[in-house]
Every structure is written in C-alpha cells, then in structure tokens.
Amino acid sequence: MSGTTSSSFLNPSAVAVDPTTGKVFISERLNHRILRFSSISATVNGSAAEAVLGQVDFTSNLVNQGGSVAANTLNFVDSIWVDSFGHLWVADRNNHRILKFKNASLKASGSDADLVIGQPDFTTNSSGTTQNTTKLPNSVCLDPAGRLWVSDYNNHRVLRFDNVYSKSNGVNADGVLGQLNFVTNSTGTTQNTFNVPHDVFVNNSGNLFVADFLNSRVLGFDNAALKANGANADRVIGQADFVSNTGLTSEIRFNSPTSAILDHTGRLYVSDFNNNRIMIFNDVMNKANGSSADYVIGQPDFNSGTANNGGISDRSINEVHWMFFDQTNHYLWVADYKNHRVLRYSMMLKTSPVMSQISGSVIDEDTVSNAISFTATDINEQALTITYASSDESIISSTGITFSGDQVSSDGSTYTVTSTSVDTTVTLTITPESNQSGTANITITVTDPDGMTATQSFALTVTSVNDTPVISTISDLNTNEDTAV
Numbered sequence: 204m205s206g207t208t209s210s211s212f213l214n215p216s217a218v219a220v221d222p223t224t225g226k227v228f229i230s231e232r233l234n235h236r237i238l239r240f241s242s243i244s245a246t247v248n249g250s251a252a253e254a255v256l257g258q259v260d261f262t263s264n265l266v267n268q269g270g271s272v273a274a275n276t277l278n279f280v281d282s283i284w285v286d287s288f289g290h291l292w293v294a295d296r297n298n299h300r301i302l303k304f305k306n307a308s309l310k311a312s313g314s315d316a317d318l319v320i321g322q323p324d325f326t327t328n329s330s331g332t333t334q335n336t337t338k339l340p341n342s343v344c345l346d347p348a349g350r351l352w353v354s355d356y357n358n359h360r361v362l363r364f365d366n367v368y369s370k371s372n373g374v375n376a377d378g379v380l381g382q383l384n385f386v387t388n389s390t391g392t393t394q395n396t397f398n399v400p401h402d403v404f405v406n407n408s409g410n411l412f413v414a415d416f417l418n419s420r421v422l423g424f425d426n427a428a429l430k431a432n433g434a435n436a437d438r439v440i441g442q443a444d445f446v447s448n449t450g451l452t453s454e455i456r457f458n459s460p461t462s463a464i465l466d467h468t469g470r471l472y473v474s475d476f477n478n479n480r481i482m483i484f485n486d487v488m489n490k491a492n493g494s495s496a497d498y499v500i501g502q503p504d505f506n507s508g509t510a511n512n513g514g515i516s517d518r519s520i521n522e523v524h525w526m527f528f529d530q531t532n533h534y535l536w537v538a539d540y541k542n543h544r545v546l547r548y549s550m551m552l553k554t555s556p557v558m559s560q561i562s563g564s565v566i567d568e569d570t571v572s573n574a575i576s577f578t579a580t581d582i583n584e585q586a587l588t589i590t591y592a593s594s595d596e597s598i599i600s601s602t603g604i605t606f607s608g609d610q611v612s613s614d615g616s617t618y619t620v621t622s623t624s625v626d627t628t629v630t631l632t633i634t635p636e637s638n639q640s641g642t643a644n645i646t647i648t649v650t651d652p653d654g655m656t657a658t659q660s661f662a663l664t665v666t667s668v669n670d671t672p673v674i675s676t677i678s679d680l681n682t683n684e685d686t687a688v
C-alpha cells in the first residue's frame with residue numbers, strides 16, 4: 204500500500220546506506236522526497252523514518268514543495284548515493300540537477316542542499332545540452348578517487364566530474380561517454396552510444412557499468428576515467444554484440460534494465476525492469492559478451508517475466524528500479540517501485556564448507572573404534588555429501604566406515620549432512636577387517652552442491668593382539684592295551 208507518512212512509500216526509487224553512520228536513505232519519486240532511517244534495523248517492516256529531505260514534514264508531497272525550485276526542494280527524485288564521507292548525492296531528475304547534502308545523517312528535516320551541479324544556482328531548473336547542464340539526470344555514483352559520474356538520461360550520455368569535492372555550483376563536466384562532445388545528444392546502438400542511460404556504477408577498480416535502458420543492455424568501460432570523450436565500451440551484457448538491442452526474457456537477454464551494480468566479489472546485479480526480476484552474473488569481468496546469467500531473483504526461472512509472479516510476496520517484484528549493495532553486511536537493497544516497498548536480500552556469497560581437524564586414533568585388532576567426531580559448517584547452509592577413502596583397504600575397507608549424527612542421513616550408499624553456519628557434529632565409527640593390523644590413513648571429504656569441498660585426513664592404527672591359542676576339541680577314544688592309537 205502506498206502512502207505519504209513516515210513509514211510508507213509512494214514509488215520508492217533508490218536506496219543508499221551511509222558508511223559512516225549506518226543510516227539508511229530511501230528516495231521516493233512521486234513523494235518528491237528522501238526518507239532517512241536511523242539504522243538498518245530501523246527500516247524493517249513498517250518502521251518510521253527519523254527525518255525527511257525535500258519536504259518540510261512527513262505528510263507533504265508536492266513538487267518543489269508546491270512552489271518554485273529551491274535548495275530544499277525536489278522534483279521527481281531518482282538515484283541517490285552516499286559517499287565515504289557521509290555526503291548524500293541526489294539525482295533531482297525533473298529539476299535537471301544533482302544535489303549534494305553534506306553530512307546528510309546529521310541534517311534536520313527540510314534542510315538545504317550544499318552544492319548543485321547542472322544548474323548555476325539553487326533557484327533555476329532549466330534543461331540543456333552543454334558541458335555544465337543536464338536533461339533529466341537520473342543516476343549518480345562516486346568512485347574511490349572522488350569522481351562524480353552522472354547518467355544524463357535524456358541527453359543519452361554519461362558525464363564525469365573529476366575531483367568533485369573541490370567543485371563549485373554549476374561547474375563544467377570533465378568527460379563524456381555516449382557522445383563525442385558536450386553539445387550533441389543523439390541516440391544509438393553502437394559500441395560508443397546509448398539510448399537512455401538509466402544507471403551508472405563504478406567499482407573500486409575504476410570499471411564503469413551503464414544500464415542502457417532502451418537498448419536492453421549493460422555496457423562496461425574498463426578504467427573509465429582514462430577514456431577519451433566518446434570512447435568505445437569494452438563489454439556488453441544482455442546482447443550478443445554492440446549493435447543489437449532486442450528486449451527478451453531469457454538467461455542472456457534483458458528487457459529495459461534500470462540498474463547495474465557490482466558487489467566486492469565481482470558479481471554483477473542487473474534490475475530487469477520489464478521482466479520484473481534481478482539477474483545475477485558471477486565474476487562478470489571474465490565473462491564474454493552476451494554471457495548467460497547465473498541466478499535470477501523475482502522469477503521462478505529465466506523464462507518468466509510477470510509482475511508479482513504467483514502473487515505479491517517476499518519473492519515477487521513489480522518494476523524494480525535502483526539497487527544498492529551493502530558491502531559490509533552483504534545485503535542487496537532493491538527499490539520495488541510499483542509495490543511501494545523496499546526489499547532487502549541477505550546474499551549468501553558462495554564459500555567452501557569448513558571441517559574441523561580429526562585426531563588420529565589407535566584401536567585394537569578385531570574391535571570397533573570409539574566414536575570419532577568432527578564438525579562441518581557451511582554459511583550457505585546446504586546439504587553436504589560425505590565421501591571417504593582408506594589408504595589401505597586390507598586394514599580399513601570402505602564398508603567398515605559409518606557416519607551418524609542428528610543432521611546426518613543416508614540412502615544406503617551415500618551419506619549427507621545438513622549443515623548450517625553453526626558447527627554440525629558428525630560421528631564416524633570404524634570397524635577394521637578381521638585379524639588385520641597396521642596403520643591406514645582415512646580421508647573424509649564434504650562437498651556442497653556447487654562442488655566446493657573441505658577435506659580432513661587422520662591416521663587410524665590397528666594394534667596387533669596376541670590372541671589366546673585355540674585348540675580344537677579332542678574326542679574320547681577307546682583302545683586296547685599295548686595298541687597304538
């Protein structure tokens with residue numbers, strides 16, 4: 204349900220978390236405001252915001268507060284970004300400008316912005332196609348070197364502002380991609396043009412990703428700050444090549460992507476607007492053009508694109524907009540635009556399972572070992588297959604090893620353990636071959652569904668036992684005197 208209160212949204216467009224305070228900012232396009240929540244936990248399930256920017260209170264939602272554009276008003280706010288200093292950058296789309304709020308976590312409701320880019324001052328909002336104007340800018344991102352990147356939506360270009368912390372109001376851009384210069388705004392479907400760039404994101408290595416909305420693709424520019432104006436992209440995702448732009452519903456196609464971001468592992472997340480889903484590409488820097496996605500969120504498979512597929516739920520999406528990845532907590536934040544809500548996913552980044560060490564053991568010949576225990580953990584919380592091997596089958600054969608535990612099961616030939624992020628105990632019992640002694644190295648391996656493994660080995664020594672002599676029964680005999688038996 205939509206609304207204009209401290210705890211409801213009307214078409215939320217983007218999310219950002221202040222890395223200096225942990226406070227959460229959520230922009231709302233049609234409430235023309237940004238809500239600030241005191242913490243990540245304070246955003247959960249209908250909690251109230253602590254402050255609002257763009258409006259004077261939580262119940263107002265007029266464009267530019269019902270008057271003229273000013274330092275404290277917004278008009279169709281889109282993407283937002285909080286930099287490493289706690290400054291909030293805002294794409295104030297229909298005012299054709301970018302705003303900066305210094306130390307945004309400390310601002311009172313209705314506070315003024317401290318810097319404007321795209322306009323000469325805070326009281327003008329005309330559009331333009333020049334080096335210091337914009338036309339419906341809708342996405343902002345800062346790279347680690349302090350460069351501001353802006354997707355200038357209706358000029359079909361991406362602008363770069365170097366050393367933005369030293370800039371004053373209305374400054375010129377330092378670079379442009381998508382156009383050969385600062386005074387053209389043509390569309391295109393080539394290696395160096397866009398058709399409505401909707402999102403910009405730069406990772407810590409300086410690689411730029413652009414969600415090229417009407418071309419249904421994501422373009423990648425390696426070392427983007429070093430590119431000349433109008434330079435070619437280095438990679439394309441969502442199309443097989445740089446001259447195709449067909450929107451489809453499959454594992455290799457998008458239908459109007461709105462956002463493209465990376466996490467710290469190099470995984471690319473793409474919000475696929477008309478397919479109502481999020482596509483995930485592992486290790487995207489090493490993927491070939493047009494590669495398939497590895498996972499999908501919001502749909503049951505790669506061939507579905509219905510809004511709120513199966514009904515509105517924690518698994519459904521309706522026109523997803525911008526996303527934000529919290530590198531500290533591994534949360535993926537998603538603006539679920541038409542459902543008037545923000546979703547947060549705990550991303551289980553794939554890691555190998557972990558096993559504890561297993562101590563060596565000594566048992567006597569022809570006895571069963573005491574319980575030998577180890578633990579297995581997997582933060583991805585999956586069923587792990589247990590395999591095992593003996594270095595000397597004449598002493599310990601594969602049939603002489605059994606596993607047990609509360610989370611251990613077997614189908615008669617294979618053992619599995621259901622693991623969690625907390626230690627799960629597995630107990631093994633070993634029965635050596637009859638009348639055999641010596642040392643065998645036992646290797647235990649657990650394997651998750653993705654083929655990631657953990658292995659531990661230990662030595663089991665079977666001590667020879669001096670068995671009590673055995674004599675057979677001697678039957679009673681009768682014989683005559685002086686006769687040999």
